[in-house]
Amino acid sequence: MMVKAFASSADLTEKTATLEVLADGVYALTAEGDPNVGAVEGEDFLVAFEARATPAAAHDWLSLLRQHTDKPVKYLVLSHYHAVRVLGAAAFDAEVIIAHDNTRRLIAERGEQDWASEFGRMPRLFKQPETIPGLTWPDVVFSDRVSIDLGGDRGELTLQHCGRGHTAGDIVAWLPQQRIMFAGDLVEAQAALYTGDAFHREWSTTTLDRVKAFGAETLIGGRGGVTCGRTAVNQAIEQTRSFLNTMLDEVGAVHARSGTLREAFEATHKALAPQFGAWPIFEHCLPFDVSRVWDELDGIDWPRIWTAERDREVWDELQGE
Numbered sequence: 001m002m003v004k005a006f007a008s009s010a011d012l013t014e015k016t017a018t019l020e021v022l023a024d025g026v027y028a029l030t031a032e033g034d035p036n037v038g039a040v041e042g043e044d045f046l047v048a049f050e051a052r053a054t055p056a057a058a059h060d061w062l063s064l065l066r067q068h069t070d071k072p073v074k075y076l077v078l079s080h081y082h083a084v085r086v087l088g089a090a091a092f093d094a095e096v097i098i099a100h101d102n103t104r105r106l107i108a109e110r111g112e113q114d115w116a117s118e119f120g121r122m123p124r125l126f127k128q129p130e131t132i133p134g135l136t137w138p139d140v141v142f143s144d145r146v147s148i149d150l151g152g153d154r155g156e157l158t159l160q161h162c163g164r165g166h167t168a169g170d171i172v173a174w175l176p177q178q179r180i181m182f183a184g185d186l187v188e189a190q191a192a193l194y195t196g197d198a199f200h201r202e203w204s205t206t207t208l209d210r211v212k213a214f215g216a217e218t219l220i221g222g223r224g225g226v227t228c229g230r231t232a233v234n235q236a237i238e239q240t241r242s243f244l245n246t247m248l249d250e251v252g253a254v255h256a257r258s259g260t261l262r263e264a265f266e267a268t269h270k271a272l273a274p275q276f277g278a279w280p281i282f283e284h285c286l287p288f289d290v291s292r293v294w295d296e297l298d299g300i301d302w303p304r305i306w307t308a309e310r311d312r313e314v315w316d317e318l319q320g321e
């Protein structure tokens, strides 16, 4: 049996980033399964969605965006607290950084550990890590919904918390006029789910129901390509739900018969691999995902903190020989 390299530590091939103009003043940057980012133009300002892992990585995105607009970034929206989404914030020089209040809580509680954990798991995403000035702190937090008036006839951008899901503090960004949604890691298109900090039962039911109820015509998930058309958007949402439900079923069955975590991992891997095995970060995520489902079934509501050490322990227990 081949020994699997830890998480994505052996994934060193640079991905091609593609900037797409989804509507007048609405931009998405996708990168073959690496984390997506976006931006929306107001009359005289920009709203950026997600910050990438380092200021150097964010700068690469901003230089592509600057071929289309030179408006200043007034708002930087963080969909959730994960290091690869927030630590590049300094590059945007944003007036206001906005996030959910649970995101601020998670940064305070585990931002340092998450930084070390994600750096170890996905070193390639941390381009010039020395450019990170420290943790990213939101200036404004909210618990349910806020709207940003984009000015002129551009309509508004709504930031909405749909319940707990990928983390306790995910938010989506919604353009009602263009029916475009930036869903963060709540929905993935053609990429495996990371659920190590998730609330699987809530995410797979009420949270995804609320995401779906927007009726988006275009959806940018956390990773993978842009999804276009209502049917394809609903398929991406249902595929995400099916990934979660399969994990809950498989881990649940082993948990119910008092089996081991390793057995739960093997059963889940077997069930998911035919459909999802070739997708980006599948092998990387699954041990952490199964571990968190197991905890949730044990009644641990608030996810345990991932540290670089705990990452290795769980990896060796589940992906080791």
Ligand SMILES: [Zn+2]
Pocket (backbone or CB within 6 Å): 080, 082, 085, 166, 185, 194
């Ligand atoms: Zn995430």
